[in-house]
Amino acid sequence: MTLKLYTYPGNKNAFKALIAAQYVGTKIEVPSFSMGVDNKKPEFLKLNPNGKVPTLETPTGGVWESNAIARYVARLSDKGLFGASAFEEALVEQWIDFTTTELDAPLLSWILPILGHWPYDKKKEEGAIAAVKKAMALLDRHLTKNTYLVGHAATLADIVGVCNLYHGYTKLFDEGFRKSFPHVTRWWLTLAHQPAFAAVLGEVKLCQQPMKFTPPKKDAAEKADGAAKKEAAPKKEKEPKKESAPKKAAAVEEEDPAEPKPEPKAKNPLDELPKSTMVLDAWKRLYSNTPGAKFREIAVNGLWAGADIPNSPTQEHFAGYDPEGFSIWFCDYKYPEENTVNYIVMNKVGGFLQRIDYVRKYAFGVMCILKDDKGQFPIRGVWIFRGQGIPPIMLDECYDLELYNWTRVDIADPKQKARVEDMIAEEATIDGLEHIECKIFK
Template sequence: MLSCSGIVLHAGKTNKNAFKALIAAEYTGVKVELVRDFEMGVSNKAPEFLKMNPIGKVPVLETPDGPIFESNAIARYVTRLKADNPLFGSSLIEYAHIEQWIDFASMEVDANIARWFYPRLGLTVYLPPVEEAAISALKRALSALNTHLASNTYLVGHSVTLADIIMTCNLGMGFSKILTKSFTSEFPHVERYFWTMVNQPNIHKILGEVKQAESVPPVQSAKKPSQPKQPANPKAKDESKKEAKKEVAKPKAEEAGEEEEEAPKPKPKNPLDLLPPSKMILDEWKRLYSNTKTNFREVAIKGFWDMYDPEGYSLWFCDYKYNDENTVSFVTLNKVSGFLQRMDLVRKYAFGKMLVIGSEPPYKVKGLWLFRGEEIPQFVIDECYDMELYEWKKVDLSDDVQKERVNQMIEDHEPFEGEALLDAKCFK
């Protein structure tokens, strides 16, 4: 080990950005001490830490000459501690290519993995179009990387460089958290490269055993923002003083009663429950739909129109606004599944069909919905953010073409509007 005392890395033990410097240190033969008992959200908010990095991000490298932040800069510094370090290549062009792949690993791979993964954890706002764009960009990056690795064992030259270290750390979060085998199998050379790299002794020493994610994490429920505090109202203060005086005069028996828990208030009725009764019994239609296995058009479709009550229910077409971004089949299907899950709040009052259309990307997403009432329920618009991702059009039942379109969507008619169905999902 090179003698470089006083180099301390401030980060948690599982921080993948800290791994870059620690692995570089192993290859370089430099002793980098990882600070003990680092607690994210506490240690990085301490005054002494903020002196090293005013915005409180990790990792930070403490050196005898001053602190360094930004993980790639830290890894470069550690690598430079050894003169003519092969981690930076053996020529000017190799050095340039190493820097090229470091930028690629950060801006094309790491950034898009994060844009896909973090919203699913609830760390940032989850928006399906943003996720779709992130996955599409990530696939484009991995495709380029796969092509390069088809004829190269390492990113640059014939041995491990700093570019490989940073790329492996960035891919590591993806492989272990969100990139399932079904996803990475499209990029066999990337798979070969990653598993080769994580089993290099100096890298394995820092990363340990890496297991590939078995499934994509579900989207975490977004927390409702807390209500802002109302500004102080002088009149309210005066009234509260008056109320306080009144309470002083309360009998003791009444005071004792107030210590008991307040009885729960009755749950307010859903506005749809207050509508005039309808001749259409939604559950009867759902049973007919589910139980009809043959002669669907003659039995189920005919039964639907016999039951349908245009005064008590309404039919709506929906078309996804961002079909050009539906370039990944399983992501598009997951997007629709997530929408249906979030529509659970209206299950008692609705029936829906969602079609994913096309034999190749970009896929089209179209739907048909039956809602209680003559309009889309307002509470659904307010509480299910997916609604704004679709264009909604009320079905005109006087138009035979629209009515036939309803029939075809209910029965999963294929081809639909001249195209194959990738999938059809039912909400009932």
Template sequence: MALILHAGKTNKNSFKALIAAEFNGVQIEYAPNFEMGVSNKTPEFLKMNPIGKIPVLETPDGPIFESNAIARYVARLKADNSLYGSSLIDYGHIEQWIDFASLEIDANLVSWFRPRMGRAPYLPPVEEAAIAALKRALDALNTYLACNTYLVGHSVTLADIIMTCNLLFGFTQLMTKSFTSEFPHVERYFWTLVNQPKFQKIVGEVKQIESLPPIQSAKKPSQPKESAKSKPKVEPKKEAKKEVAKPKAEAGEEEEEAPKPKPKNPLDLLPPSKMILDDWKRLYSNTKTNFREVAIKGFWEMYDPEGYSLWFCNYKYNDENTVSFVTLNKVGGFLQRMDLARKYAFGKMLVIGSEPPFKVKGLWLFRGQEVPQFVIDECYDMELYEWTKVDISDEAQKERVNQMIEDAEPFEGEALLDAKCFK
């Protein structure tokens, strides 16, 4: 009996087994005339998987469900392949990355995706938590891939196949270029793999999504009719009963139906400033030549010392910065976690030195006269730096601001390893 895969032909979970089959020289055929929502509800299918989910693989020894289990089975069908590595520790590391791909990447992508598609109630805090957890996972993966081509060893393993299929879902459904550009090593890894012939044969041409899908509400069809017809007659009596018996329950129900708007950020309540932060960011980005005369001069013309403040930061543990790419990834992660302040801040982070230990120093422009409290509360990196408010009446400090904005080299007598901008 041939191996028969019951699944849709565009399902990324079925791709895992099919790509593994390409690497392992195994033949898998799709079940003929499979129709999602119909074929997987039949008694015959439910005998193979009682909860009716796809994919399911029919084998001579019986059916297998769950996509990772199917992919593992296919990978082990022939012993003389490298999909499971060449040692026991390789096997452990492959299983480690399979779990990571499922629990840290795929699970958070699904938590982000389902409410946007109307398959679950859309709650902004839930989406924010899913995105934050996903970014944390991608940051860790990005750091690892900075010095590794594949997840385990020097060739494709099952870990790479499953990771790439899960990332495929993200790149094509949710993660725009502006989102993934924060993780350049993940981008390089993903595009390298999906363009390998054995991957490309299964997944075809891959195009990254250009914009985030709009939110589609989860609908409850019976609700509008009830509210339109029955509420005018019974609402007065119900209201009276609730006021006496369950005032708290009624308040809770009202909040679910019409949630109150989120409180404004305290920085939005400050008096208007003559400095328009986006104008400065635009000037900075568009100035390609004569930077000191155009951008720096423009900054001081725009700067409003009453509405904004400038801060120097210095990493407290520079003696630990002994590996260049680790230091650079550390700074990149900090800037990524500062995303919550993008509306209120501009920053420059410099990694200084031609040999370790490398020094990390920064300049930040914040709305208001203090480092914003919500940033201190939400971004744990803040406590890793010493923060000093810039005295713009001091010409030496003012010149240091200029040098940091323009990436002057040498900076304070040392070479620049890198300069990153938050805008």
């Protein structure tokens, strides 16, 4: 069987299928491919209408999305890449989803602006780094007692995980960063040097100096050019023949009174609220920076009573929850009978959180995916909102809200308060149900 993988050189997402091919003994051709040219050709769009890479050409058609391609290749031969049992297969899928959504996604948010592919925003970068550290800490705890993610040999979960962390270990994670996650680093290096991985990754060089954002040189040149023009401007004003030129330019730039003026941008009513003693970003930093072993003690208790933020370079203190400036809400997905496939449910929650990115300044949320005895995956969450209700912009623009029942929390009720704490602490059992996965909006 002839397989062709279309990609550009160094695409870590293409590495997944190529490493899997090494394990199952399948040859994959990687033809020369020019992005911006070949991916727009009709024959390629028949394989992948998105026009993206990697894309795998098989005798029966195209397969796209890197994890799907890797799964396809891994199933071409029974080499144990999905574990040794149905349970281990589920764990393989679990870790594939985890490293993709909780590590690869924030890593892209961290590195792509540095590379110039996305606009750079320092606050978003800080949020991405915090998300990576949180996921790395969870992974490190798991690998404390495990050589591989699942079982006693490499599986597709390890292949996808190593590839998802490739840019982190080669471009972003310096020695100081790596020391915080010794078990993940041990696992990553062990696998990267195994023959099947090394045949694709080549010689791996760990990051020594992490990549950082630097403004484009063009901006500096434009500023310098603008400064030079300003310095030259006064000299021109002394020339009598050119005195009328600025007036003509001003006349041209005047607004046409017959042309309607653009509507002024409406202010967010939440920005007009009285100042609160609680700073939401400070809570998010407390949540992200608190070590797992002391999370209940510091972060959960600190939500109500306030706490010093661990590892804060400025010794920042979170003042505690302010019921006058904020409100807390439970949400419960109305149709749990629809939720019978775990990864589809996780994608559903992930899509909801992506669609409300515009409210990040005013909200913090924990979305818990549970499992009941019917094989269903109920979705239940807790949210902290600025103000005394759900943000108006969410009510106006987010259709997902109608899929949930929303109930305001009465923190004077010990049971409701305890439920808030259990969700934020990501306890193993929520509402008497097994807690499968948790997604955070911060």
